[in-house]
Amino acid sequence: MSWWTPQVEAIAFALFQALVILIAAVGAGALLTMVERRLLGLWQDRYGPNRVGPFGVLQILADMLKILFKEDWIPPFADRTFFVLAPAIAMASLLLSFMIIPITPSWGVADLHIGLLFFFAMAGINVYAVLFGGWSSGNKYALLGAMRASAQTLSYEVFMGLSLMGVVAMAGSFNMREIVAAQETIWFIVPQFFGFCTFLVAGIAVTHRHPFDQPEAEQELADGYHIEYSGMKWGMFFIGEYVGIVLVSALMVTLFLGGWHGPWLPPIVWFLLKTTVFVGFFVLLRAALPRPRYDAVMSFGWKICLPLTLINLLVTGALILVFSPAGG
Amino acid sequence: MTDEATALIAEYWAVGLFTIAVFTLCALMIGAASLLGGRSYGRSKSLPFESGVVGTGNARQRFSVKFYLVAMLFVIFDIEAVFLFAWAVSVREVGWEGFAGAAVFIFILLAGLIYDSRVGALEWAPRKRGQSPDIVTDQ
Numbered sequence: 129m130s131w132w133t134p135q136v137e138a139i140a141f142a143l144f145q146a147l148v149i150l151i152a153a154v155g156a157g158a159l160l161t162m163v164e165r166r167l168l169g170l171w172q173d174r175y176g177p178n179r180v181g182p183f184g185v186l187q188i189l190a191d192m193l194k195i196l197f198k199e200d201w202i203p204p205f206a207d208r209t210f211f212v213l214a215p216a217i218a219m220a221s222l223l224l225s226f227m228i229i230p231i232t233p234s235w236g237v238a239d240l241h242i243g244l245l246f247f248f249a250m251a252g253i254n255v256y257a258v259l260f261g262g263w264s265s266g267n268k269y270a271l272l273g274a275m276r277a278s279a280q281t282l283s284y285e286v287f288m289g290l291s292l293m294g295v296v297a298m299a300g301s302f303n304m305r306e307i308v309a310a311q312e313t314i315w316f317i318v319p320q321f322f323g324f325c326t327f328l329v330a331g332i333a334v335t336h337r338h339p340f341d342q343p344e345a346e347q348e349l350a351d352g353y354h355i356e357y358s359g360m361k362w363g364m365f366f367i368g369e370y371v372g373i374v375l376v377s378a379l380m381v382t383l384f385l386g387g388w389h390g391p392w393l394p395p396i397v398w399f400l401l402k403t404t405v406f407v408g409f410f411v412l413l414r415a416a417l418p419r420p421r422y423d424a425v426m427s428f429g430w431k432i433c434l435p436l437t438l439i440n441l442l443v444t445g446a447l448i449l450v451f452s453p454a455g456g
Numbered sequence: 457m458t459d460e461a462t463a464l465i466a467e468y469w470a471v472g473l474f475t476i477a478v479f480t481l482c483a484l485m486i487g488a489a490s491l492l493g494g495r496s497y498g499r500s501k502s503l504p505f506e507s508g509v510v511g512t513g514n515a516r517q518r519f520s521v522k523f524y525l526v527a528m529l530f531v532i533f534d535i536e537a538v539f540l541f542a543w544a545v546s547v548r549e550v551g552w553e554g555f556a557g558a559a560v561f562i563f564i565l566l567a568g569l570i571y572d573s574r575v576g577a578l579e580w581a582p583r584k585r586g587q588s589p590d591i592v593t594d595q
Contacts, residue, residue, distance in 0.1 A: 142466035200493040216482040267504040282530040293544035360489030423580030
């Protein structure tokens with residue numbers, strides 16, 4: 129074939145990669161809805177969904193069918209445009225961030241120089257989903273939930289960026305592949321332990337997971353910002369949340385646990401294994417911890433995590449200059 | 457065409473396809489659900505959910521000014537964090553001079569944070585009795 133040149137082949141392979149990564153991300157998010165309920169069941173001494181298919185695997189399919197055929201209700205008192213836009217933002221912003229994650233040396237969608245900054249931008253846009261959803265619902269609970277959620281997410285986003293700057297300083301780049309390459313000898317979780325802890329906290333808060341699920345606070349706010357949502361739009365908020373869990377886990381693996389590096393096994397296995405451990409940790413957190421009070425959550429972010437990340441960055445900078453200055 | 461140029465073009469295609477696919481997926485999910493779902497009508501269905509009691513007023517109402525304060529603090533600290541991003545990525549190039557600048561900047565930030573905390577800008581719980589009355593925010 130004359131038109132099938134190496135260039136065309138390279139482009140076709142890149143397109144194929146992009147599609148596979150997207151489907152894997154959405155699939156992982158969907159699978160997690162079932163896995164989480166099973167794991168919670170295990171830890172709470174009950175079964176969880178185990179009726180549909182072997183070990184309840186087909187529960188996802190059943191849920192999806194059910195949710196697709198639910199009434200697609202847009203409340204007459206709601207602002208239609210923003211009401212429809214909000215779940216799409218919730219899902220799209222976090223899905224798009226999967227572009228920057230290098231999965232193996234040869235797999236990954238985009239090799240951006242600004243890699244990490246792209247994730248910060250998308251995490252910033254994700255706040256709008258909650259804000260639009262809560263405001264446009266025309267419900268007092270939703271409004272209060274949205275205000276709480278966005279105030280909390282903003283507070284934790286302030287130091288999310290700073291907590292990763294130690295990693296950036298050590299690798300000398302925002303590029304995810306260079307960050308992974310810099311971890312060939314030692315994983316950044318060792319020299320950047322405080323950065324790891326604070327990013328873990330910020331990551332949980334940004335995905336609104338336990339113990340930072342103030343937005344949902346069902347006892348006080350009857351579900352917060354998505355109270356008026358039902359059917360697929362509600363489902364999209366949740367797929368967004370689960371995609372966020374997978375995304376933050378993958379980011380933590382890439383930034384602090386050496387990405388695909390590891391002995392004996394092929395890179396892809398290491399990457400998936402490490403990511404799975406973090407996803408399991410997210411679910412374990414939900415099973416193990418109670419929800420703290422709102423003022424405790426806010427003051428923890430501002431008074432402990434923010435100063436900690438600032439000092440961590442300063443100390444990291446000093447140590448880099450002492451031990452490995454430019455050209456040294 | 458060089459290999460690098462090919463790789464770059466392939467990457468652009470992949471990014472484009474990924475972005476379009478994400479938006480298409482979202483549009484499909486919303487579109488399919490609105491076509492497939494049933495419709496039902498009821499007398500009380502068009503009222504905002506209010507835990508079973510009849511609601512009063514609407515949702516366009518005032519809420520605590522505290523949230524506005526958090527938004528302002530976010531703008532201040534996040535913009536200043538962006539300057540530190542630039543320092544972090546070039547820490548080796550700018551050397552000790554850059555470090556001195558960043559240190560001064562970080563200490564000013566910390567001083568601002570301590571000030572905010574002392575004037576009570578970060579307090580959410582109601583004021584305890586016997587606490588000094590110079591706290592400016594009131595719920």
